[in-house]
Amino acid sequence: MTEQAQAGAQTDVVGGRVESRGRWRDFRRVFFGNRLALTGTAVMALFIFCALFAPIIAPYDPYEQDLTAKFAPPTSQHWLGQDELGRDILSRLIYGARVSLTAGLAAVAFATVVGTVIGVTAGYVGRWVDSVLMRLMDVILAFPTILLAIVIVTILGPSLTNAMLAVGIVNVPQLARVVRSAVITVRERDYVEAERALGAGNLQIVRTAILPNSLAPLIVQATLTLATAILDIAALSFLGLGARPPTPEWGAMLTDAFRSGFGVFVTGQHAIIFPGVAIALSVLSVNFIGDGLRDALDPRQRR
Template sequence: MSDILTTTDDVNRTPDAEQSAPVDSETPWALTMRQLARDKVAVTCASVLAFFFLIAIFAPVIAPYDPFMANPEHSLAPPSAAHPFGADLIGRDILSRVLYGARLSLFIGFVSVAISSAVGILLGLVAGFYGKFADTLIMRFIDMLMAFPGILLALTVVALLGPGLTNVMIAVGIGGVANYARLVRGSVLSVREQPYIQAIRAVGAGDLRIIFQHILPNALPPVLVLVSMSYGWALLSAAGLSFLGLGAEPPTVEWGSMLNDARSLLRAAPWTAVFPGLSIMCVVLASNLLGESLRDALDPTQRMR
């Protein structure tokens, strides 16, 4: 009899217990942002990237000199109060050139990643969703791209298209397509056979609706990690091509071309190469570390720790 009363009491208390139980209403993206906010490395890297984007936007306001103005009297002037980063061979202020160079260098990286991600995601979606002949054809093309190191592939594309900033962005973008295509294809293959996808198809949903409303959102988290990590690679590759004389042409200000101008002055005036080189290093390092932090934040097993 006491067991029956106990059971009855438990049943009666169940609704109250359920009502009082805390409900976690946070979405996965909210959990991810909260995890990133607690990650000191992620916050630091995001701050560094935000700093460089801000100086790129406000370069005309904060630059102390005209980056194109030559002053032979200050040729190879070392860092000082007048020129905090020193001056180059023809007396141009390096600080001003670094600030203006950030605008073009960051923009090149952004456009290159946009090209590689857009093309790679589209190819990965088609290959993974339709399979068979489409998958074979696309993945053999991707295998051909991956047979070349990224920078060598970019050099090949620039050699075919010719030097210039537009061609550099296209070349670097093509160099990153393979990584996106393989990543998205793998995500699509793991999702397309899920029961809910079959149910959506059964009610008459078209291929485009299934792909862009139900499959693509599941592939976005790893793509965001790759975007963060590949941004640094894209910027570094574009700077390398400009250093080789295949990208920005004088008088355009870009970090890679600044290093090209400074390569013969490394002993006489090392500051001409140090500051644009440090700028590239900071952006690439911050981008890579932020990508690693984002990967950990998107991993549910990491959030449980």
């Protein structure tokens, strides 16, 4: 190799490193400059901390009952009060973060994996395969997500696992369409044609060239889908199709409180307010993070 060629190769390597550092710097500038995204990250970090260390930070056993303190208001011993069975609401919310976030993440993980496979296959292969897969996704999108999830859970049987599966299934089409759109854009790029000219197989091209350059929109959509998944699982649990009593899940906590009778509106408002606030904060924080990622990964935001 001549000195000129060596100098050119070194320049390419250095240029690639500079470009990578520049992209990371632009990402940090845009994301950390978004106050709502930072607020959402802080709130979600708090929920994750509660989920990971629930046995340590929860002041009481979430299943411990005190029937003499039904709907007891907040006190210095029970900061958020007690529910219809005298259980500590704060402890149940802390343990509920573990259940609700895990269920939402599991549903989104399932939807992401299946949606990515369908989207890559449809976008890269094209032709009749694309038509068949996308028409199937259109059929699923034709139904309201929560109603379709209710139908699936009703068929499979009420349980938290089936609720996660149902929510994952109804969110597959959105992720599949995003991935397909990204793959169609990427598959005609010069570096993909270069790999194909060098004799790379389809799987290698997808693994090394297609997927890495399609991750940005997938990450944003998966993050926004997480907010929907948390809300849908809470709704299914509220309808009695998700977590079963006495599991401390936020939606199930609302159901248990409402089932106790009219007294919840007289003396037990806190039993429905605090779980509702937890659901709302988690959904809002994930949406803020998703919006921040969308802006930070947008090439138009770079200098």
